[in-house]
Amino acid sequence: MKIDIILCGVGGMGALSSAAIISKAALGMGMFMKQAETHGMSQRGGDVQSHLRLSDKEISSDLIPEGECDLIISVEPMEALRYLPYLDKENGWVITNENPFINIPNYPEKEDILAEIRKLKNSIVFDADKIAIELGNFKGTNMVVLGAASKYLKIDIEQLEKAITDTFSRKGEAIVESNINSLRAGRAVADKL
């Protein structure tokens, strides 16, 4: 079993936290993993991405080869498109929040972005912000998106919940519960499709 994932967004949106949670869950299952991150200059309001590779065999490259990514998980729709050269165009999935994060003057029309995503063979694009806000988890968009993606992750949702509990237990039970609820709500979106 092998799964290659790109997690992306804009600095501060939680893309890297999602990567850490998947990693934890995968390690709990005894898988090999490699996770490459963006640090330094590009973190300042720029695009951030993480290549996360999981396998039951030893992994060679820290970077996912182009055209072989199974899953792009994005908290921002334009960022999801930025990594299409990596996507396995037949079998790969793009799971993304639909709301743009606009911090540049030349951000394209939202509808044009969403139209590009809908052209893909396999995608889920939905309002994850709304679900997070409804659950009172204002910073939980990344967990909702991760929940939707969990359907294609080949990792049991229980393992993800365990990793969330591990990650957030320092911050108290309410935060753990809120994030697990966000994860489940995201999963429900994917299951309904």
Add this chain to the structure above:
Amino acid sequence: MEKLLLLGDEAIAQAAIDAGLSGIFAYPGTPSTEITEYIQASKEAKEKGIRSNWACNEKTAMEATLGMSYTGKRAMFSCKHVGINVAADPFMNSAITGVNGGVIYIAADDPSMHSSQDEQDSRYFADWAMIPVLEPSNQQEAYDMVHYGYELSEKFKTPVVLRVTTRLAHSRAAVNIRRNARKQNEIKLLDNPKQFILLPVNARRQYNELIAKQEGLENAAMNDGFNKYIDGKNKKIGIIACGLSFNYLMENFQDEACEYPILKISQYPMPVEMVNRLYEECDSVLVLEEGQPVYENKILGLLNKGKKIMGRIDGTIPRVGELNPAIVGKALGLKVSEGLPIPAIVAPRPPKLCEGCPHADTYRALNEAMEEHGKGHVFGDIGCYTLGALPPFNGISTTVCMGASITMAKGASESGLLPAVAVIGDSTFTHSGMTGLLDCVNDNVPVTIFILDNAITAMTGTQKSSATGRIEAICEGIGVDPDHIKVITPLKKFHAENVQTIKDEIAYQGVSVIIPRRECIVYANKKRKDAKKQ
């Protein structure tokens, strides 16, 4: 044995702790910063009394490393590739002195320039200085090589370079840790008391000794296991895969073995005998190097009259930028998969100053004050404020190297380009701006120097700045007229006042310093969060 999930940088740091390190000396720089930060945060390192505070710059850090080694203890130096330029003087000369306690210099290179102004390859520097290099291909090797590197260093009495690149430094994997940590060395002075006295009479002897060490170092590179000859049936191409490139090569052979012979190189000086075997047995050679074509050039020679050597020079591999599995696959003529093109509507999202960043207010005031003088008068430096070069500010005309804002403004001023303004951060100022300021004062050149004091080294992720609380005293001590050291608060409500102060100082025909002082917004938020936790 214990398994930890570690960044390449963290694996190096943990290995150093386990290998009996007594101190790490460093200045922050992407992608090397996390090595020192890991040791600073490590309880274990604290209990063992391992020193780890940030140094003013790479030169002071490397010299202190050498001082610790002089006493017989194991020391580590860490920097990004361009940091080696700053430390070049002790770097070159420490090859000649050699070491007492083991020394590892970490050089974290940044091919593709993710966070840097060039993609220089530290293996050039090491080859020039005749210092051996270890170049891990994965996190586990990085961990193991620190242990090995200290043994090599103490055996041959030489500093050792551990060269990593961005992808390894900032990629996480599980690493097996040795939990039988080695004790730190005791203080033990030199067997040869003249070893570190590089008077010509000693230096000549030491230099000959350095040259004599090379054969042993090459033998170590051939026999100690990090370099491997993996034979293959198809001798049309022999592949030399250096460091991380070995992984990209192997990624292309997940389901079957590579048919070509491979020479995996992770330790230098390059073992010539192994290279020669590959060259003799194969029709052509493909050289894979993450960074510059250091060894491709050497194998090619000036005249390139031998067998076909493929790599970055002949265009088989792109001349610049980091490697990846597809580049390596294509070089071997393999069919590589392709994804979809990036849709044309996707706009670049360059890094920018954070919402609420004090530098933004400074640039707004500076730009307004400079309006009447036109473009081209403001010299920039290295830090978050380098982003002031981009829209909406377009506020600086140069960014070259640490400290160059002050000295370039000086040169321009002496050339008659007036006014001449420098913009430098607090940490960059104490890194290498102070001597330039002294030059300005000694020549009484009309320059206006902005020292942006946000109380932290921000770009690399908020490390402690050597300048905090000292900037005015330093400037006065250097000889700047106290009447022309002005502290302003970069906030919207003081904008008009700040513009006036800047205009006044620009009009002054001498050295003036303006210190816009407000805490980095990221740092302020982080402090607030930390306080909440407690």
